[in-house]
Amino acid sequence: MRHAPAICLAAAGLALASAGTVRAVDTTQMPTPELQARYEGLTHELRCVQCQDEALADSPAGVAADLRREVREMLLAGKSDDDVRSFMLARYGDFVLFRPRFVLKNVWLWAAPEVLLVVGALVAWRVVRKRARLVSADTEPLPDDGSN
Amino acid sequence: MINRFLIPVVAFVLLVVVLAIGIKHSPEKGIIASPLIGKPAPQFSLPSLADPAHAVSSAALRGRWYLLNVWGSWCGTCRDEHQMLLEVRRSGRVRLIGLDWRDDDGQARGYLQQLGDPYEFVAVDHDGRTAIDWGVYAAPESFLVSPAGIVVYKCMGELTPDIWQKQILPRLGQAQAAGS
Numbered sequence: 001m002r003h004a005p006a007i008c009l010a011a012a013g014l015a016l017a018s019a020g021t022v023r024a025v026d027t028t029q030m031p032t033p034e035l036q037a038r039y040e041g042l043t044h045e046l047r048c049v050q051c052q053d054e055a056l057a058d059s060p061a062g063v064a065a066d067l068r069r070e071v072r073e074m075l076l077a078g079k080s081d082d083d084v085r086s087f088m089l090a091r092y093g094d095f096v097l098f099r100p101r102f103v104l105k106n107v108w109l110w111a112a113p114e115v116l117l118v119v120g121a122l123v124a125w126r127v128v129r130k131r132a133r134l135v136s137a138d139t140e141p142l143p144d145d146g147s148n
Numbered sequence: 149m150i151n152r153f154l155i156p157v158v159a160f161v162l163l164v165v166v167l168a169i170g171i172k173h174s175p176e177k178g179i180i181a182s183p184l185i186g187k188p189a190p191q192f193s194l195p196s197l198a199d200p201a202h203a204v205s206s207a208a209l210r211g212r213w214y215l216l217n218v219w220g221s222w223c224g225t226c227r228d229e230h231q232m233l234l235e236v237r238r239s240g241r242v243r244l245i246g247l248d249w250r251d252d253d254g255q256a257r258g259y260l261q262q263l264g265d266p267y268e269f270v271a272v273d274h275d276g277r278t279a280i281d282w283g284v285y286a287a288p289e290s291f292l293v294s295p296a297g298i299v300v301y302k303c304m305g306e307l308t309p310d311i312w313q314k315q316i317l318p319r320l321g322q323a324q325a326a327g328s
Contacts, residue, residue, distance in 0.1 A: 049180060049285035062250055063285055066276040091283040093183040 025060050028072055035075055042071050042084055045098050055098065182283055182302040189216075189293045190281035197248055197256055197270035204271045209293070213320055214243040216291045217267070217307070218279060220251040221259035223287040229306040230263050236312065237266040241320055242292070246270035249279050249287055292316055 026043065030036040040057065046067070048059035056064050056071070067088070074084050088096045100106045184190075193205040217233060219226040237244050246267035248256045253272060260270075273279050282291065292301040300319055303311050 052178060063276065063279075066250075066280060070277075070280060090183060091280060092285070093181055093283070095180045 026057050026068060028068065038081060039072060039075055042081060043068055046088055047096050047098050049092050049096060179304050180285060184283055184299045185302060187299060188297050189299050192271060192278040194271040194273055194278060197253060197272050200253065204269050210297055211295050212243055213295060214245050214293050216245050216247055216293060218247045218249050218284050218287050218289045220249045220287050221255040222251065225306050226288045229288055232307050232309060233266040234264050243268050248272045249284065250276050292319060
C-alpha cells in the first residue's frame with residue numbers, strides 16, 4: 001500500500017507521455033535539418049484556416065494537411081520563407097499569419113502597445129509630479145506666526 | 149471638477165464603442181474575408197466527374213456569369229443547400245459549376261444520383277490544389293464570377309434563398325438587363 005502514490009505517479013507520467021505521442025499530428029521529415037527547421041517554423045507561424053486557433057502544424061484537418069504539403073513542396077523547390085508566406089497570403093489573406101504584417105491597416109496592432117505605454121507613462125509622470133508638489137507644499141515653513 | 153472626469157469618461161465611452169463593434173462582429177469571427185474579391189478567378193483544368201478521361205477547364209467559362217460551388221459528398225451542409233442549388237439551376241440565371249473537393253468519385257456520383265445534379269459540369273479536385281488557389285477552407289463555399297473572369301462575391305457556408313435574393317441576384321441584375 002505504501003507504494004500506491006508512486007504507482008499512481010508513474011501511471012500519470014505514462015499517460016502524459018503517450019498523450020504527447022498521440023498529439024503529434026505532423027510527422028513530416030525534411031531531407032536536411034535546415035529545411036526541417038524552416039518547415040517547422042513556417043507551419044507553426046501559419047494558422048490553420050479551418051480550426052482557426054491552431055497552427056498549421058497542430059491541425060488534423062484535411063485542408064491543413066494539404067497546406068502543409070504546399071509548404072513542404074515549396075521549400076523543396078527552393079522557395080524562400082517569404083515566398084511561402086505570400087503564397088498563403090494571396091489565397092487566405094492576413095488571417096493565415098499568426099504574426100501580422102507591418103502594413104497600414106495593421107499599424108494599430110503594432111502601435112497600440114507602444115501608444116498605451118507612452119500614455120501610461122505620461123499619466124504616471126503627471127500623478128507623481130502632482131504628489132511631489134503637494135508634499136513640497138506641505139513641508140514649506142509655516143507662515144510667520146510672529147514668534148521670532 | 150469637469151476637467152477631472154472628462155478624460156476618464158471619454159476613455160470609457162471609446163472603450164464601449166470598441167467593445168460594441170467587437171461584439172457586433174463576433175458571429176463573423178469564423179469567416180475569413182476572401183482576398184480574391186475583385187481579382188481574376190484562379191485558373192484550373194481538372195478531370196470531369198461525369199467522365200474522368202475528359203478535362204474541364206476554367207478557360208471555357210469566360211464571357212458569362214458563373215457560380216462555382218465547392219462541395220463534397222462528405223459535407224453535411226452541402227446536403228442542406230442542395231435543394232437551393234437545384235432551384236438555382238432551374239432559374240437559369242447563372243451557370244452553376246461544381247468543384248468536388250477531396251472526395252471519392254464513386255461517392256460523389258452516387259450523391260448526385262440520389263439528390264439530383266444541379267451542375268452544368270463538375271470538376272474533380274482530389275488533392276485540393278485548386279481549392280487552395282481559390283482560398284477554400286471549409287465546404288460549402290460559392291464564388292460568383294463575372295463574364296470578365298473577376299470574382300465579385302463569395303458565399304461562405306450554406307447558400308440560402310436569402311443570400312441568393314440579396315447578394316447574388318442584384319449582382320447579376322445588370323447583366324440580365326443587358327442580355328434581355
